[in-house]
Amino acid sequence: MIENFQRPSKEFDLGGVVPWGRRFDEYELFFALDDVPPGVAILDAGGGPASFAVEAAARGFEVTAADPIYALDGETIRQRFEETAVAMRAGMRAAAYRFKWNFYGSEERVHRRRRDALEMFLPDYERRRSRRYVPASLPALPFGDGAFDLALSSHFLFLYGDDLDGAFHIAAMRELMRVAREVRVFPLINLDGRPSSHLPVVIRDLEKDGFEPELVPVPFEFQIGATRMLRVRRPAGSG
Numbered sequence: 494m495i496e497n498f499q500r501p502s503k504e505f506d507l508g509g510v511v512p513w514g515r516r517f518d519e520y521e522l523f524f525a526l527d528d529v530p531p532g533v534a535i536l537d538a539g540g541g542p543a544s545f546a547v548e549a550a551a552r553g554f555e556v557t558a559a560d561p562i563y564a565l566d567g568e569t570i571r572q573r574f575e576e577t578a579v580a581m582r583a584g585m586r587a588a589a590y591r592f593k594w595n596f597y598g599s600e601e602r603v604h605r606r607r608r609d610a611l612e613m614f615l616p617d618y619e620r621r622r623s624r625r626y627v628p629a630s631l632p633a634l635p636f637g638d639g640a641f642d643l644a645l646s647s648h649f650l651f652l653y654g655d656d657l658d659g660a661f662h663i664a665a666m667r668e669l670m671r672v673a674r675e676v677r678v679f680p681l682i683n684l685d686g687r688p689s690s691h692l693p694v695v696i697r698d699l700e701k702d703g704f705e706p707e708l709v710p711v712p713f714e715f716q717i718g719a720t721r722m723l724r725v726r727r728p729a730g731s732g
């Protein structure tokens with residue numbers, strides 16, 4: 494009998510995948526984007542209310558974001574954000590011991606950043622809805638084969654691994670590799686701070702398909718232990 498085994502408590506009571514958006518400088522660190530030149534066509538899969546797409550455009554990147562919430566109008570997305578903020582802030586305070594605070598400083602500053610991202614996202618969303626922001630859900634995206642140089646998935650795959658099963662993760666990664674030449678995913682641990690149990694299965698499956706998955710250290714750590722991204726490429730010469 495295992496007496497002292499205890500699962501980490503469920504500090505985050507979010508009720509599913511929530512709209513909570515990050516900024517360009519965060520994505521830059523999550524995905525070590527310093528090797529990605531401007532002009533590259535990027536897909537932000539599950540982009541939500543992040544300001545990555547609008548801030549990246551100002552820096553010369555061509556970003557398309559895809560998310561089921563882009564079927565909603567801006568005011569509804571704002572309402573969903575407000576509901577999320579209550580649960581997310583409570584969760585982050587309860588789970589403060591599971592985070593490294595050197596980048597953000599405090600829960601209040603994380604919240605401020607999410608709100609700043611929302612306020613940059615919403616006006617751009619109103620202007621460029623259906624061009625830069627495409628309503629779509631993994632694992633079936635409305636884009637052609639190889640439409641993007643790079644696809645990013647931030648804080649969706651693996652993080653919500655208790656809500657989304659292994660088969661979903663495999664299908665989603667295959668779809669991202671269909672529409673992009675390279676895929677990067679961060680973080681690789683779930684909301685409870687445990688390494689995702691889906692990761693080994695997904696890596697094995699990608700290798701079986703002939704892709705080259707790698708765990709690459711990134712210059713960012715907030716959830717303790719979330720220090721690597723999954724980067725998947727095609728073998729050299731395979732187009």
Ligand SMILES: C[S@@+](CC[C@H](N)C(=O)[O-])C[C@H]1O[C@@H](n2cnc3c(N)ncnc32)[C@H](O)[C@@H]1O
Pocket residue numbers: 510511512513514515516538539540541542543559560561562629630631632646647648649
């Ligand atoms: C926590 S947010 C992350 C937003 C953004 N990527 C970031 O890191 O700032 C997760 C997003 O995943 C989206 N999502 C939920 N189900 C999805 C699906 N099947 N395919 C793509 N995105 C999905 C949600 O609508 C939500 O906006």
